[in-house]
Amino acid sequence: MNIHEYQAKELFASYGIPIKAFRLVTEPGQLAQAAQELGGETIVKAQVLTGGRGKAGGVKYAKTAEEAVKYGQDILNLTIKGFPVEKIILTEAADIKKEFYAGFITNRGTRAVTLMLSKAGGMDIEDLAVNSPEEILKIDFFARTGPDEDLYEAALKDIFRTQTHIAQARDILDKLYRLFLEKDCSLTEINPLSIVDDDTLVAIDAKMSFDDNALFRHPEIQALENPEESSQDEKDAREAGLSFVSLDGDIGCIVNGAGLAMATLDLIKLAGGEPANFLDVGGSSNPNKVVSALKIIISNPNVKAILINIFGGITRCDDIAKGLLMAREQIQLDLPLVIRLVGTNQDEGRALLEKAGLQAFDGLSESVEKVVALATSEGGRQ
Template structure:
């Protein structure tokens, strides 16, 4: 789960990380009021969306008057901001963060990420801040600093000092840098975060280290024990298809194709997507229905898949172990009747109670296309989808 910049900064301050003063605004009038509260003669108006590269899309503006603050807020609010991370659909700007401008002397990149391969938190830093880490790796690979944290003891002060010295900071700044690095790590460890990124972390003209921007992502599986974090969720920034499925306990990732997939097991689901592409189609989603799926859960899966208006055919691919093919078949029949489906549905069943499952489908009298193998199922659903497209065009 991602959160907004202003929420991330609020959390960072709890762990001793210094951030610029600022306030949230939902209208141009409120943005101007926030600027007047902060005083000064220069402010930064930032669109709050779950995406990087906001500045390049016009979502971050430096303003020198209250009139400019109002104009910037008017332009941003209600607009769908399109960045290279949002895709062409963009993300709606419904709130702004107005903060005091910072006089920057130097920018630094600082990130904490969970390395699944190492099973460790890895600190990534660079003296070349202000860019995405991918750009830094490509343009300044020698500037990348990495430090692995031992989970048995956590982040140690000497590691933070090593990172600070490697960044080329002046001696008077080392203590501030250590405090910032340790604070970011504590946030990640104590709040079940997957990633904490401060980019840029800046050295100001006044000789202070400040987190100028921040991104924090959390482990969805740990939200049950972090209700205060779960409350920060903004569903308007998420893929509506994925939100719908997640709220119903389904593992779903939306894609850009036309063939919906309902599969059990992540590995089989990935193989199914590959086979659809090899057969000439494009999958619309990844969906793992899970083990022990009841007919009602299968119905929920159909609804989640059909929540995508681009879906024009559905492939159900089940290799039953914990699952039972007859339950899956009953769910397919229930879904086709209740949802009155007219698009092609291909079902491939294998494993526990497979004969009973096939009998359920055969006795239903519904136009379900069955297949014995994954390759056959992929060819069948792509062929049925193309036939349906041809008939529609004709």
């Protein structure tokens, strides 16, 4: 789960990480008061869950309150990478002397949390990571032992140089790491972490992402979820206990097992089709999950055909068949279905489907080619 900059800054402040004062604005009528409360020069920033705000015109420097109001009105009318701007913040401007990058991220390869540091912070950090990766220092923090202290100190000296800034950076990064661990984050990022006019380090921007699987431990974080973070079908799937990600294609997919689901999406792409979703019904033999899955998929108006790919182990093929037949009784299935049913109780499952006039296939490639053909030629709602 991702959150907005203003939400991340509030969490930063609660952990003692220095930020500049800001005001949240959700409608034009709040702009004048926010600008007056801050006084002087401000930065007006769009709050959208995507990068590239500055290049899209979503970040403006205002010398006066009047300029802040004008820029705020303009930004509230923007759409950035498909996200309409519904919130902005006005934040105190700072005389930035030097910009750095600092962030913690989960590193599955090293089974650690990796600290990334760079002398070159700001808008082009993504380009730096691609074109000059050697300019980003990486240090692993292990849950039980922490970082290698010699490497950590050497990195801080290399990046921040003066003893004053090294000490400030150490304090900020220690707090950022504690925030990362205590809130079950997958990313905490400060870009830029800047030396400002009074020679102190301040988090000018803030970005945080959280492990969805740990949100049950943090209702206060779950409460920060933004409507644009998840589509309605993703919310419905979560409530139904389904692993689901909405995609841009027109072939609905119901699969058991995340690995098989990923392979199915790859095969659909290879055959020239476009998957509309990732959906893993899991290993349980619960017919109601199939009903929920089909309801979610047919709610997407872009879907032209549906592929059901079941390789039964723990999942029983006859229960999947029962779920399909239940769905036909409860909802109007006016989309072509391609069903692959292999594994535990496949004969029983196929017999149920055949009795209802439905055919199940053996081969995955055959099933994928058929559903792609249906979606591209004769697929669609009847």
